[in-house]
Amino acid sequence: MNDKKYHHGNLKQCLIEAGIDLLNEEGENHFSLRKVAALCDVSNAAPYSHFKNKEDLLEAMKKYVTEQFSQQLYNAIQGESVEDPNTIVKMGKSYILFFINHPQYFEFLFSRPCIRVNLNMNDDGKSNFPPFELLKELHFKVLSKCGFSDEKIKDMIISSWATVHGLAAIATMEGVIYDESWENKIEAIISNKEKN
Amino acid sequence: MNDKKYHHGNLKQCLIEAGIDLLNEEGENHFSLRKVAALCDVSNAAPYSHFKNKEDLLEAMKKYVTEQFSQQLYNAIQGESVEDPNTIVKMGKSYILFFINHPQYFEFLFSRPCIRVNLNMNDDGKSNFPPFELLKELHFKVLSKCGFSDEKIKDMIISSWATVHGLAAIATMEGVIYDESWENKIEAIISNKEKN
DNA sequence: ATTATATCTTAACACCGTCAAGATTAATTT
């Protein structure tokens, strides 16, 4: 009465999603390829048909989570005007909130080696981190309308990113309790940064 | 002619320092207790006389590195006046430079579970992260002289910390090249944050 | 129907964290 098929059919995606479940339940320390395989009801070595090694699966998982992150940033500014500088604040708050809602993801996403960014923002050597591209594009759209030079905007992007990223880092540290006072704090800090 | 003694004599400290060497050479992924033991020329199980487990050694290593970090922050403002707001900028730059000079340490120090901070800055539940305490004290000293309220200063501490921490995070990412242009960038970003 | 390709299993390897038992040395007590 074993209806288990020899071929899983959708193992690659199953491994990625089961991997993320395991990550959320046990943390990256207790994450193991064999456990993920077991969750998908396949043998220990089965993942090697789809991923080069453990690191390769972890990177696929990071891509998956990064996609969710990008989606949230994108949604945060839907319907907002690029004429309004406050739209940047909206995306910044969304950036921080993503990690407040998924604290485990902060360390996971930003643990090396994964993210490559091109802070010079020229064409050669693009970033492999779409959320940064979203942040970048929005800044150029909004701030060029405000009359800032490209060079100035580049600096402001780094400043903005550092601020929201740093706030996310702090907010997700152990012992930090996120309450309604954070909302105002975040709003104030990002907005202040804005008016340069 | 084996002059190796049964008792090492200074094994605990040796494990911590060899552990840091190993970390710097191979990264946290390829770090193993057995390798550290081998570096100290003792058996696999020897570390268990000094540390509860692997995690316990890693935390001791973090304390060790955190101590170096604190020392650098402390040195950065020696001889500087607490009357001069620029002293805060000096410490901020030192914060970032520490991780630019030791990129591996950023992920290592801030990977959980280690750092516990008390952002409310009241007495119960102090932070276990001395660098944060240094940052905090300096802000209170300098900014209260400028006439800011304690409540306002608390917010400014978080804002400052987020900024330098975020800049450190970005500066230590893969693919980011640190050159002289960063000096000015950092200076400008921190200073701007200052005048609120 | 045959062949080729993709996917999965089994079995094995070296490495790892950890522990129990015992050996050796150092510290303390008598």
Next chain:
DNA sequence: AAATTAATCTTGACGGTGTTAAGATATAAT
């Protein structure tokens, strides 16, 4: 100084882990 206690280190073992080679099974292509 001798005996006892405590601290430190070794040996040997356990189950878990990443990874690979060889082979089994199913799907796709011919």
